Amino acid sequence: MKKDIINESTISFPALSRNESFARSAAAAFAAQTDPTVAEIAAVKTAVSEAVTNSIVHGYRDSSGTVTLVLRLYSDGTLYIAVKDRGSGIADIPQAMQPMFSTAPAEEERSGLGFTVMESFMDRVQVRSTLGKGTTVVMEKRMRSREKCLVGR
Amino acid sequence: MLKIYNDGKRMTAAIYGDIDHHAARELRAAMDEAISRSRPELLVIDMENVGFTDSSGIGLILGRTRAVEAYGGSVLIKNARPDIAAVISVSGLSGLLVKGANSTKGVNV
Numbered sequence: 001m002k003k004d005i006i007n008e009s010t011i012s013f014p015a016l017s018r019n020e021s022f023a024r025s026a027a028a029a030f031a032a033q034t035d036p037t038v039a040e041i042a043a044v045k046t047a048v049s050e051a052v053t054n055s056i057v058h059g060y061r062d063s064s065g066t067v068t069l070v071l072r073l074y075s076d077g078t079l080y081i082a083v084k085d086r087g088s089g090i091a092d093i094p095q096a097m098q099p100m101f102s103t104a105p106a107e108e109e110r111s112g113l114g115f116t117v118m119e120s121f122m123d124r125v126q127v128r129s130t131l132g133k134g135t136t137v138v139m140e141k142r143m144r145s146r147e148k149c150l151v152g153r
Numbered sequence: 154m155l156k157i158y159n160d161g162k163r164m165t166a167a168i169y170g171d172i173d174h175h176a177a178r179e180l181r182a183a184m185d186e187a188i189s190r191s192r193p194e195l196l197v198i199d200m201e202n203v204g205f206t207d208s209s210g211i212g213l214i215l216g217r218t219r220a221v222e223a224y225g226g227s228v229l230i231k232n233a234r235p236d237i238a239a240v241i242s243v244s245g246l247s248g249l250l251v252k253g254a255n256s257t258k259g260v261n262v
Contacts, residue, residue, distance in 0.1 A: 017175035024173075024205070042205075042236035049207040053174045109181065109212035110174075117208045117243050 003075040007033065012068045015060040015085065023052040023069050023083075030071040031079055034143035043121035043141065044079065050114040051083035051137040057104060059087025059135055077143045081122075086134040093127050155183045164193035166217075169202040172210035184217050196221050201232035210237075211244040218249070 009030055013019045024045040031044045048069070055067045065086050072080035090096045096103075097119075102112035118125045122139040129135040154169040166184055170176065188196065198214065200206075218228045230249045233241060238250055 017173075020173045020175050021171055039236055039239075042239070045205060046207050046236075046240055049173055049205075053207065053209070057174060109177070109209075109216045111208045111212040111215060111244060113208040113211055113244055117240060120243050121239075 005072050006075050007073045009071045010068060011071075012066050015056045015065055015067050015087075017053075017056055019067070020049055020052050020056065023067070024049040026069065027071060027081060030073070031143065034073065034077060034079065035145045036143055037145055040141070040143055040145065044081070047118045047122050047125075047139055047141075048081060048083065050118050051081075051139070054114055054137070055083060055085035055087060055135065057108070057110065058090075059085035061088065063087060079141050079143050081139045081141075082136060083139075084134065084136045089131040089133055090127070090129040090135055091131060093129055097127065155180055155187075157183075157187045159191055159193070162194040163197060164188070164191055164195070165197045165199055167199040167202065171204055172206040172213060174207075174209045177209040177213050181213055181216065184213075185220065188217065188220055192224055192226070193221070194226050196226060196228045198228065198230045199232055200230060200234070200237055203233070203237055206237050206240050208240070208243070211241060211246065214241065214246055214249070215244070218246075 011026055013022065027048040028041050028045050031041060052067055068084040070082040074080065095101055097115040099116045100112040102110045104110040115125065118139060122141045124140040126138045127135065156167040158165040164187065166187065168180060196217065214230065221228050228249055229251050231251050233250055241247060241250065
């Protein structure tokens with residue numbers, strides 16, 4: 001049970017690599033209201049950075065466009081993060097999520113571990129994608145400090 | 154930003170700031186230039202002043218490790234904060250991580 005949305009923010013920005021740091025900082029600022037631990041904040045920043053980088057590097061590889069970051073906090077302390085693009089889409093999602101798999105040229109040194117990192121730092125990672133239409137990555141993480149705080153009330 | 158310190162056959166590359174896809178390109182070029190100039194036997198990547206990394210940092214370390222190991226050198230990473238080490242460990246590169254002077258590898262870095 002996720003209960004009610006207690007706060008929400010939507011941020012859109014052009015798919016420029018300099019916005020990777022903006023996006024994860026914005027997510028960290030939103031997550032700060034849960035009184036998170038250092039590890040929780042690092043996890044949120046890392047996961048957002050991976051998803052946004054994927055949109056920029058893969059979704060908009062041959063085009064330009066907008067990335068949308070949706071942040072929600074639920075009353076049970078669940079942080080919901082959606083990263084959406086209207087880029088090229090993913091042909092084979094299970095393959096794309098495999099560790100060390102990357103379609104990027106070797107000289108770009110993408111490790112192919114973006115989804116692996118997202119999955120190791122978030123409780124849930126879901127990918128929806130349509131070729132030529134875009135990709136949405138939805139991630140959730142239960143912020144434990146928030147949970148403790150609610151129990152204490 | 155990157156600072157390079159050469160000490161005999163050892164080179165220390167101290168990285169400053171966040172490592173992400175945006176920052177990695179410049180770091181990669183600067184490190185490769187220093188590596189090809191000095192060809193250190195040991196490259197120590199000092200992450201004390203790295204506040205953030207994602208998998209772009211893994212790619213950066215992997216690429217430099219390949220370059221150094223190609224001529225018989227080796228790479229160690231020192232002073233990575235726990236949250237930085239947690240990302241690096243996803244890649245299985247945690248064997249490169251040392252905590253300081255008294256590491257189990259017996260290398261004073």
